[in-house]
Amino acid sequence: MYKLTGVTKDYPKGRGVVHALQGVDLTIDDGEWLAIQGPTGHGKSTLLQMLGGLDRPTAGSVLFGDDGDDGEDLAQLRESQVTRVRAEAIGFIFQTFNLIPTLSALENVEAALVPLHVSTAERRRRAEAALADVALADRLRHLPSELSGGQQQRVAIARALVKEPKVLLADEPTGNLDEGTRDDIIGLLEMLWRDRGLTMVLVTHDSTVARRAQRIGIMQNGKLAIKQDTRRQPTPTA
Amino acid sequence: MFLTYLRRELRRRARQASIIALGLALGIGLVITVTALSSGVKNAQAEVLHSLYGQDTDITVTKTPTFSGGGSFSFRGAGAGASGTGTRPKAGSTVSIDNLTATGLAAISGSDVTAVSKMKNVAAAAGGLTLNDTKLSFTVPSSSSSGSGGFGGGGGFSGSGHFPTPISVDGVGVSGAGAALGPLSSAKLSSGRTFASADANADVAVVDSTYAKTSKLAVGSTVTLAKTSFKIVGIVSQSAASSPPDVFIPLARAQALGTSDGKSLKGDVNTIYVAANSASNITSVSKDISAALPGTTVTNSSDLASELTGSVSTASSLANNLGRWLAIAVLIAAFLLASLLTASAVSRRVREFGTLKALGWNSRRVVGQVVGEAITIGIIGGIAGVGLGFLGAALVGHFTSPLTAAIAPTTGTATPGGARTFTGGGGFGGGGGGGGGFDRIRNASAAAHPVTVHLSAPVTASAIAAAVVLALLGGLIAGGFGGWRAARLRPAAALARVE
Numbered sequence: 218m219y220k221l222t223g224v225t226k227d228y229p230k231g232r233g234v235v236h237a238l239q240g241v242d243l244t245i246d247d248g249e250w251l252a253i254q255g256p257t258g259h260g261k262s263t264l265l266q267m268l269g270g271l272d273r274p275t276a277g278s279v280l281f282g283d284d285g286d287d288g289e290d291l292a293q294l295r296e297s298q299v300t301r302v303r304a305e306a307i308g309f310i311f312q313t314f315n316l317i318p319t320l321s322a323l324e325n326v327e328a329a330l331v332p333l334h335v336s337t338a339e340r341r342r343r344a345e346a347a348l349a350d351v352a353l354a355d356r357l358r359h360l361p362s363e364l365s366g367g368q369q370q371r372v373a374i375a376r377a378l379v380k381e382p383k384v385l386l387a388d389e390p391t392g393n394l395d396e397g398t399r400d401d402i403i404g405l406l407e408m409l410w411r412d413r414g415l416t417m418v419l420v421t422h423d424s425t426v427a428r429r430a431q432r433i434g435i436m437q438n439g440k441l442a443i444k445q446d447t448r449r450q451p452t453p454t455a
Numbered sequence: 456m457f458l459t460y461l462r463r464e465l466r467r468r469a470r471q472a473s474i475i476a477l478g479l480a481l482g483i484g485l486v487i488t489v490t491a492l493s494s495g496v497k498n499a500q501a502e503v504l505h506s507l508y509g510q511d512t513d514i515t516v517t518k519t520p521t522f523s524g525g526g527s528f529s530f531r532g533a534g535a536g537a538s539g540t541g542t543r544p545k546a547g548s549t550v551s552i553d554n555l556t557a558t559g560l561a562a563i564s565g566s567d568v569t570a571v572s573k574m575k576n577v578a579a580a581a582g583g584l585t586l587n588d589t590k591l592s593f594t595v596p597s598s599s600s601s602g603s604g605g606f607g608g609g610g611g612f613s614g615s616g617h618f619p620t621p622i623s624v625d626g627v628g629v630s631g632a633g634a635a636l637g638p639l640s641s642a643k644l645s646s647g648r649t650f651a652s653a654d655a656n657a658d659v660a661v662v663d664s665t666y667a668k669t670s671k672l673a674v675g676s677t678v679t680l681a682k683t684s685f686k687i688v689g690i691v692s693q694s695a696a697s698s699p700p701d702v703f704i705p706l707a708r709a710q711a712l713g714t715s716d717g718k719s720l721k722g723d724v725n726t727i728y729v730a731a732n733s734a735s736n737i738t739s740v741s742k743d744i745s746a747a748l749p750g751t752t753v754t755n756s757s758d759l760a761s762e763l764t765g766s767v768s769t770a771s772s773l774a775n776n777l778g779r780w781l782a783i784a785v786l787i788a789a790f791l792l793a794s795l796l797t798a799s800a801v802s803r804r805v806r807e808f809g810t811l812k813a814l815g816w817n818s819r820r821v822v823g824q825v826v827g828e829a830i831t832i833g834i835i836g837g838i839a840g841v842g843l844g845f846l847g848a849a850l851v852g853h854f855t856s857p858l859t860a861a862i863a864p865t866t867g868t869a870t871p872g873g874a875r876t877f878t879g880g881g882g883f884g885g886g887g888g889g890g891g892g893f894d895r896i897r898n899a900s901a902a903a904h905p906v907t908v909h910l911s912a913p914v915t916a917s918a919i920a921a922a923v924v925l926a927l928l929g930g931l932i933a934g935g936f937g938g939w940r941a942a943r944l945r946p947a948a949a950l951a952r953v954e
Binding site (some may be wrong): 262266269271272296297299300301303304305309311315317318319320324327328329331332340358376382 | 456459463464466467806807809810811812813814815816817818820835945946947950951
């Protein structure tokens with residue numbers, strides 16, 4: 218799905234430069250679940266942004282496609298093209314949920330389908346189905362402020378998956394949740410990953426969460442090292 | 456989704472949206488009020504000016520006289536026997552003078568009226584004669600008793616004599632354009648009738664109500680002009696501000712009896728009243744006439760408006776200067792406030808927009824959302840502004856005292872409508888003192904009797920249209936500014952923002 222070669226990202230900071238990524242090489246297979254761990258400020262989220270086309274590397278390439286070798290280089294695409302890739306193929310989940318506070322759960326999920334020019338009725342139908350998949354069929358009209366943290370993250374997951382993306386990128390999805398809710402959410406993500414054959418990259422501090430992934434990468438000083446590789450074919454749940 | 460999102464967002468920041476809308480409403484309301492006030496002042500000016508021009512007259516054409524300084528003087532039918540230029544009447548004899556003369560305006564050929572009427576963009580043109588009827592009776596002194604000067608060659612009566620107030624007379628057309636244009640057309644008939652086509656060569660007159668009152672005249676009585684009795688057929692009331700003529704007579708009779716610089720005015724006029732076919736063509740027609748009739752003074756309403764004095768002039772200057780700039784200042788402040796508050800709202804929603812971009816919303820859609828919200832606020836502000844504008848205009852109409860207006864007494868300029876005549880100039884006899892006093896009397900009268908006009912502030916459709924445009928503009932400026940900031944957001948930076 219991805220092939221990253223020599224990805225470097227430098228940020229200016231004051232008079233100096235922060236080397237957030239330093240020549241990261243990484244291949245992510247279709248349907249793989251990769252967890253990335255590491256200390257704060259060592260480049261985990263930056264790497265995720267490169268994968269999601271939210272930012273461009275200072276150097277290197279980020280090939281994206283069914284076959285990473287022949288995919289589009291997100292580093293070279295025009296902004297409108299990257300936007301299209303994000304709209305069609307990549308779902309995001311954030312630590313702080315990032316729901317639109319004025320929109321209901323249903324409307325938040327619908328917002329992900331707006332760029333795809335889906336008809337209003339179809340958008341509504343698919344959003345309701347996505348919320349039902351995350352067990353929130355009875356919370357369609359609720360505003361984010363009327364939902365618990367776990368419920369808000371479920372809405373965010375439904376929003377990420379409603380467009381049936383190839384890739385799900387999650388940045389500390391359980392960072393703001395208690396342990397019980399964390400397990401629920403990770404269980405849900407794992408189930409969806411298995412059922413839908415998603416490629417999932419999950420950034421987390423939580424080793425309990427990371428250990429459930431097929432591979433674990435450790436980001437340290439902008440460099441990535443693979444710590445664990447237990448790749449196996451996802452087994453669809455019954 | 457666009458409308459739902461827009462509605463919810465505006466509801467969320469209702470207080471801020473209200474402040475922006477209120478600011479825009481104040482600016483737009485002020486613009487409408489000032490525009491209405493300006494229209495009202497213009498209407499008031501027009502009311503005064505129409506009394507000078509005639510209701511439909513847009514332009515007047517006059518000609519400044521050139522005084523020869525040695526004109527002749529004719530004692531027509533004087534009791535002591537008429538005598539020609541330089542002929543000294545017998546000492547002790549009584550001399551009666553009754554002359555109808557053009558003392559302030561030079562003659563213009565009647566053919567020029569026809570020429571003007573055929574010009575491009577001219578709807579109609581008519582000629583008129585502005586004259587003074589002077590009656591004087593005196594006993595010829597012996598040659599040794601003359602104070603300064605005397606009749607004949609180089610003398611004349613000295614200037615500061617006790618001249619009777621002359622009767623101001625306007626010769627006007629009695630039918631067609633002649634009746635439709637000029638000062639009589641705007642006069643209100645108090646009693647009797649106005650002129651008819653059959654009166655063209657008749658000795659009939661229409662008199663001003665003030666003059667009729669002071670001279671104890673009524674319909675059916677007569678007034679003597681140039682030793683000719685004119686039967687009064689109607690009495691009209693006119694605006695005092697215009698220093699209206701005392702008597703109107705048919706143009707043909709005025710031409711037959713009147714003189715200018717000693718010459719007959721037969722076939723001549725001294726004022727041409729012109730109506731343009733459209734208000735927008737007045738300036739171009741004025742220029743065309745100036746080019747076609749060199750030596751004439753062409754005056755239109757905007758020229759004359761600058762000569763108005765009184766509170767209407769103050770109100771005009773208030774509306775056009777202070778009001779306009781105040782409205783512009785408030786509007787700019789409102790636009791700035793709207794822009795800053797919208798930009799501030801965008802700053803607070805950085806993560807939100809970053810999230811939307813991460814979801815695949817392109818910059819255009821995000822900017823559209825911001826601009827849509829700003830324009831909606833602008834429209835709300837515009838609607839409130841129109842309401843405030845109507846309220847302001849109503850308050851102006853309700854609380855403003857009636858305005859006064861008069862034409863400033865001036866000398867040596869054109870005299871549209873024949874309302875004023877020129878001071879200075881000729882005199883009796885061979886070039887001596889004499890003249891000048893008549894005009895001061897007329898102008899002093901005008902200045903002392905300003906007209907009162909009620910000021911209304913009409914809100915026009917164009918003012919409302921301007922308000923709508925301003926509202927949209929305010930929304931666009933604010934939204935454009937906020938949208939520009941939103942468009943520049945990099946999703947990664949936006950998502951990294953800690954709130």
